[in-house]
Amino acid sequence: MTSEALDRKIFLALLETGGSDVAAALAEQLTQDFARLHSDLQAYLPIPDSGADLNFQAIYMTAHEMKGLALTVGAVALPELSLRAEKMAQNKDGAALAVALPEVIDESDRVRTALTQFIENM
Amino acid sequence: MNVTMSSQSTISSLLLVEDTPSLQMLYRTILRKAGYNAICASNGQEALSKFAESRPGVVLLDLMLPDSDGMVVMREMLALQPSTRIIVITANGSVNAAVEATRAGAHDFLVKPLGDIRLISAVANAHAESQRDLPADISSSEQTTDAIDSSFLGQSEVMHQLHKKISAVAKSMAPVFVLGESGTGKELCARAVHLKSARSKNRFVTFNCSAIPREMQEAELFGQAQRSNAPSSGIRAGALIKADAGTLFLENIHDMAPAVQARLLHFLQNGTAAPTGGGDQVRIDVRIICAATRDPAEEMRSGKLREDLYYRLFVIPMHVPPLRDRGEDVNILARHLLVQIAQEEGKTFTGLSGDTTAIFRKAPWRGNLRELVNVLRLAVVLHDGPIVTPQMLPPELLSYADAASAVTQTGLPSGATPADVLSGMTMAEIEELVITSAIRRNAGSVPKAARELDIAPSTIYRKRESWAS
Numbered sequence: 001m002t003s004e005a006l007d008r009k010i011f012l013a014l015l016e017t018g019g020s021d022v023a024a025a026l027a028e029q030l031t032q033d034f035a036r037l038h039s040d041l042q043a044y045l046p047i048p049d050s051g052a053d054l055n056f057q058a059i060y061m062t063a064h065e066m067k068g069l070a071l072t073v074g075a076v077a078l079p080e081l082s083l084r085a086e087k088m089a090q091n092k093d094g095a096a097l098a099v100a101l102p103e104v105i106d107e108s109d110r111v112r113t114a115l116t117q118f119i120e121n122m
Numbered sequence: 123m124n125v126t127m128s129s130q131s132t133i134s135s136l137l138l139v140e141d142t143p144s145l146q147m148l149y150r151t152i153l154r155k156a157g158y159n160a161i162c163a164s165n166g167q168e169a170l171s172k173f174a175e176s177r178p179g180v181v182l183l184d185l186m187l188p189d190s191d192g193m194v195v196m197r198e199m200l201a202l203q204p205s206t207r208i209i210v211i212t213a214n215g216s217v218n219a220a221v222e223a224t225r226a227g228a229h230d231f232l233v234k235p236l237g238d239i240r241l242i243s244a245v246a247n248a249h250a251e252s253q254r255d256l257p258a259d260i261s262s263s264e265q266t267t268d269a270i271d272s273s274f275l276g277q278s279e280v281m282h283q284l285h286k287k288i289s290a291v292a293k294s295m296a297p298v299f300v301l302g303e304s305g306t307g308k309e310l311c312a313r314a315v316h317l318k319s320a321r322s323k324n325r326f327v328t329f330n331c332s333a334i335p336r337e338m339q340e341a342e343l344f345g346q347a348q349r350s351n352a353p354s355s356g357i358r359a360g361a362l363i364k365a366d367a368g369t370l371f372l373e374n375i376h377d378m379a380p381a382v383q384a385r386l387l388h389f390l391q392n393g394t395a396a397p398t399g400g401g402d403q404v405r406i407d408v409r410i411i412c413a414a415t416r417d418p419a420e421e422m423r424s425g426k427l428r429e430d431l432y433y434r435l436f437v438i439p440m441h442v443p444p445l446r447d448r449g450e451d452v453n454i455l456a457r458h459l460l461v462q463i464a465q466e467e468g469k470t471f472t473g474l475s476g477d478t479t480a481i482f483r484k485a486p487w488r489g490n491l492r493e494l495v496n497v498l499r500l501a502v503v504l505h506d507g508p509i510v511t512p513q514m515l516p517p518e519l520l521s522y523a524d525a526a527s528a529v530t531q532t533g534l535p536s537g538a539t540p541a542d543v544l545s546g547m548t549m550a551e552i553e554e555l556v557i558t559s560a561i562r563r564n565a566g567s568v569p570k571a572a573r574e575l576d577i578a579p580s581t582i583y584r585k586r587e588s589w590a591s
């Protein structure tokens with residue numbers, strides 16, 4: 001587990017909330033949700049020189065959902081990065097998103113990896 | 123992290139609307155551990171469909187849904203069932219979002235990440251509120267008798283006057299101050315003013331200063347800006363915002379912390395308030411109704427209540443009379459309550475004996491309606507019906523009533539003088555008996571009783587306070 005991606009105490013407390021019988025299912029669902037959002041954001045990445053418009057509304061919704069999930073699991077940097085992308089999408093700032101979105105995708109990948117490693121060691 | 127509510131019975135009337143599967147699973151798990159069975163929906167359309175089917179009392183609603191705006195979903199739900207308490211969940215914790223949601227009818231506003239304690243306390247609070255606001259036709263079958271919703275039954279002159287006053291003040295925006303002993307139905311009086319006013323379709327929010335620790339009063343009344351290192355910070359709506367366009371019922375204002383009194387005064391002067399801990403000033407339209415068991419003027423003189431606040435709030439006084447001053451009302455209420463209590467306890471009781479009604483008319487009822495309910499419940503639980511007789515009543519009630527009924531019901535014993543009948547009673551007991559009898563003879567009118575006894579009305583009020591203490 002990479003400590004800088006995830007706050008271990010917060011995540012552990014989260015898994016304990018539902019008790020041991022629910023912890024494994026909850027961890028599995030969290031991993032799936034991060035994978036889905038990661039995949040969605042990758043699909044929304046601007047393709048250089050394609051001239052295609054960005055789907056700002058979809059990016060906004062996905063970044064917002066990512067932020068809520070990241071806050072819940074105790075992700076360290078991902079909430080802030082997601083919030084930035086959410087605001088850029090709201091302002092339809094494609095140039096800024098071209099830089100910020102890959103950062104969100106990378107960080108969410110780190111969080112998902114941290115989650116997976118944590119669960120494997122449970 | 124462990125939160126249990128062992129006394130909380132499982133309820134099914136809770137709808138959880140959250141589109142992120144893991145968060146839905148997490149919230150549902152927390153709620154189930156606390157005794158709540160959540161029906162789940164993942165988008166707006168599914169939420170509205172399940173809402174229409176199950177008509178839940180409480181809804182946990184994520185504001186950002188994949189197919190619709192949560193605010194629109196909330197408005198549709200409230201249009202379908204206004205008594206529903208909707209708790210908004212969001213990862214966007216701005217002050218504006220909280221104010222907008224609350225004004226649109228949200229009961230509470232929770233910012234992600236949700237702590238389990240905060241989630242459960244919000245649901246428990248919303249559930250309690252939704253039960254309190256059930257329409258009369260539902261509440262009569264679901265509420266317990268000690269909810270004292272019957273306390274306004276009666277035909278006494280004092281209650282007739284009170285009903286007239288309620289109708290008159292309901293048309294005004296002026297602050298009302300309801301006075302009365304514990305258990306007389308002050309909150310019901312305030313609710314009646316609200317329900318007869320133009321604000322009746324909006325909320326009636328209760329804020330009991332005695333029940334909230336002083337250090338928490340400011341945040342509970344004005345709301346709390348939530349700050350953290352997380353990018354999401356937000357606001358928890360206070361009672362003032364919740365009562366926007368409706369009525370705020372302030373109980374026991376003498377127990378309000380001085381700093382909160384100062385902020386309340388500022389709000390009354392300007393009509394705007396900001397959440398505790400920062401945030402924008404928001405204009406709030408609310409009618410204030412206060413209630414107290416103690417004389418607010420005395421609280422002002424003793425320094426517990428700010429003088430400027432007292433004069434802002436003590437505009438229209440209303441006095442809810444104690445049960446002992448309501449003449450035959452006590453027996454009308456007793457018969458009504460007896461049937462309800464008997465149903466709850468699975469017994470068959472149909473009425474009161476003549477001796478019992480005489481005792482009830484004479485008893486001081488220092489606990490007012492709550493005491494009457496307790497006396498009736500005791501009789502019903504320990505005995506079989508169908509008539510409540512004196513033998514079923516607590517001894518202290520019988521002993522108190524003995525002398526009074528000897529004088530007023532059966533006449534004096536042969537050869538005895540009135541003083542003989544009172545033998546064994548202390549001077550204080552005789553004084554109380556004489557004064558309460560005079561008030562009863564005068565249909566609950568203290569000024570008339572005072573004239574009959576040739577004493578000042580204030581003497582009677584002072585005596586009654588000492589009996590109640």
